[in-house]
Amino acid sequence: MNPQPPLPNMHFKDFPPPVVTIFGPPKSGKTTLFNSLLKRYSIKTANSPVTFTTSNSRFTFLECPSDIKSYIDYSKISDLCLLVINITSLETDTFEILSLLKIHGFPKIYIIFTHGDQLSSSNQRKQEKKIKKRLYQEITPGIKTFPMKHNVHKSISKYTNLSKLVLSLSSFKPRPLAFKSEHPFIIVDQCVSSNTFYGYLHGTMLTHSYAHIPGFGNLEIENVEVMEDPCPLNRSKMGKNKRYVHPSPVESVSEEKEENIVVEIPKTENETINLFGNMEIEIPNNSEDDSSSELPEDSSEVNANEEEESLQDSITTSEDISLRFKKNNLEEESISSEEVENPKYDDLFGKEKAKSDLQHEKNISKFSSLKSVVPGNYIKISFSNSINEIPIFIGFYNLNSKTLVMGKIKLNRHHKILKSMKPLLISVGWERTIIKPYFSMSEEKRNRYIKYTPKGIFCSLNYKGYSVTPGSGICLIADENKKDFRISASGIVTDIGNNNTLVKKLKLIGYPHKIHNNTVFMKGMFNSGKEVCKFINGIIKTVSGIRGQIKKNVGDEGLCRCTFEGQLVMSDIIFMRCYIPVTIDEEFINENDKIYEKNNFETEKNKLGNLDENEDYMGEDIDVKVGRYRNEDCKNFRGKKIPKSLESKLPLNKRNIKVWDGNFELPKFLDDDFVEKERERQMILENKKKILEEKIKIKQDKRTEELKRVALKKKIVTNILERTKKRKRRMK
16 A cells, blocks of 8 residues: 655644534533533633633634534534434434544544433443444544533533543644645634634635635635734743743832743853852853853852863753742842853854844745735635625635546445436535536446446546545435435545546447348448548447448448448348447535525425436537437337237336226216115124124123132132141141
8 A cells, every 4th residue: 555645734833723523413412511611611601612722722612513514514624523422322323423524534533421320330331332342343442432420400411520531632632634734724713794704724824715615605705814813822831941930029029010021041051140149150252162160260169170060061051040040039130131141152143043034034935925824823804795604614725617526436335326417415625515426437448427326336426516635535415304324425536637538338220221241231320421430440230249340431321331240131230339428517506504404405406407417419519439329210110019928027118008098987876775775784784793792791701700710619729738738737
């Protein structure tokens, strides 16, 4: 296997908050988990999405609604999935979510079990093992699981044991996925008007001029602004050479009580700086070595031994000096600007700064034409068109012209066969649209069109859409309102462009005009001499299996001379197999989330279905290996009768079914005598039923009486036996 190419760097600046999505079937406990996590981080209840910061990280929490469209959209943008599962049973929504996550990159997954209070402790453990075993087959063994305990107190529903989950979230590092690292997108967390949105930029730098909103369509970007980060990271971890020192209650620092003091420490290793006022520092200007042996003596005596020098060098580093900052030890007179000057290192600093400035100018000149926005920025984006609803996310890409997109797909085993030209819901890249698919099988030199998808074999999907990167996931859904598993097929994009044209099988039929031994003059297959010239040396065949070849054109009426392996008869039918190109429709429908309802899926599919499906692929403008079927000179077999044994095997539209055109006479009104007789007959039947029921009751009563008598006899016998036993005991 070829190794995967390295993924681009996703962290350019302060990386955007990773997206933590809560998935699950309906009524599984998603909202309870969402609210309890917010309360854990001391946040009031809020709607999704929510972004917050901790001591060293920040997250964006999303709650996915329980419908297939939301499953598709949220699976594309999530970095970590909290899959909520009802421990009592597994549902189809769980497997739909897992399959969609596999299609769109497969981020990290944490499994959370809820509703454990409905089972006993022993049954709960058994059920956990069963579900884990099943999920390990779907994903991989060793996935983290978190059982939750439900608690209801003061009309507030929440989960209590969240400590393990919070610890794992704090140590979580997002895994870069191929599609997300190549395409920028923002998660909309604020909307001011119908055409302006706010959010963090994820993925790569924003250099594209078009955006795509799933369910709405493509939009042209009007303006992009970088805003101030509303949720910045806490600066608890400073660099080694710059640290924050909070103000202390010393009188010397009383003027700066409301401000933090930043102390800069030089980067040289062998310079020693004393932080207290009774020490003096002199650094020689023309010194070649940076050892501490040339330092002057202080009021305290300093030995000049090598051991003490090495000890002093090891102690007096910039990191250890920073550790000497303690309460009441910092004064304004401790460090002056003159005491920290060193011309040698000032020159070194100047050289390094000049190098960095040059590199910075090169970078600016290189990326100035892009006008890009770096990931991690909080941006404001506006469009010329207005949008009715707040979208989940906005994806960006270059809107090229429509090209032929070819993908390799595999059907699910438990789903029905799909048909070409029948509208389906497809999810590719950021798009979620309704298309007319064209399925095909790749052969040696051609891409052959097939009407139905094969069973258990890979096939190709062809449609015209906007270009996406090869390797992107494909998802097909035939019916959204189905209660069973709704994902019909899944696969990846393998090719983009018009390299592999789609072709379709065609049989051209002709009839013999004249026969001379093995030479036949054929008619009916072609219309002109030009068409015959295109098919010279083409292989032909009769229905009986005699092979032949087209040799030469004869006249301008479509006659041609052919040679065969054997002699033909005038009643033989000659045919030639060829392939013609199939034109693919460019129309597709962007389903609108606001208008999208249960019945709308069928109406949108009917719009596409009413298009001209039976197009004429055999016109005069078609390329090589194209002809026209003519049935003018075909023989008429209508006069002959078909045997009933063969007719029964034919379809209904081919059978000779007689249709009754006459009127059917209804029965006249019944006489009164007939009605009276019918009533008497019904009365007799009812009386017979009553007599039978009475007989059955009598038999049942007799049976019960007999059973009672038998029971009494048994009691009497048992009593007699007990008495005899007692007498024998007394006699002993």
